[in-house]
Amino acid sequence: MTGTGKPTLYLVSSAAPPIRNIDECVALLQADGWSVCLIVTPTAATWIDTDRLASQTGFPVASRLRAPDEPGTLPRADAVVVAPASFNTINKWASGISDNLALGVLNEALGTGLPIVVSPYAKPALTQHPAYRASVRTLSYVGVQFTEDEALKPTLGSDRFRWGVVAEAFRATD
Secondary structure: OOOOOOOEEEEEEOOOHHHHHHHHHHHHHHHOOOEEEEEEOHHHHOOOOHHHHHHHHOOOOEOOOOOOOOOOOOOOOOEEEEEEEOHHHHHHHHOOOOOOHHHHHHHHHHOOOOOEEEEEOOOHHHHOOHHHHHHHHHHHHOOOEEOOOOOOOOOOOOOOOOOHHHHHHHHOOO
């Protein structure tokens, strides 16, 4: 819990089109009573306004590994949401690769027993790749909950990503 008395949720995000509107997901999760800390892959950090998002969350947007003598800036997580989760992030995570901060956080989260919800965002052709399917099975086996692939994709005639899918999936874990 943070100093606000609210539970802390780590929102881990990959470089995929929905990241450009991640502020909408943050607002939904905050409305559900969470203190949200945004952790993004290095590429995702270049696609967003990190200062604006830090102002919205009250925490710096974390995107790089810190030096061993550098203090941590985020409170301990009570839960984790991974959205959008790219093909790369899901496959590296399932393989235990921690080559960036976001993956390191996700790998550690698996060992904590925290609730974790993932909303993949990958091209349909990539979700048919055998490595991807194996990665989803591996992560599901250890308790990670998945939304449908591309559940965030806008509905026909809309250009708005469906962040409510993430909030609903996470509420279902309670």
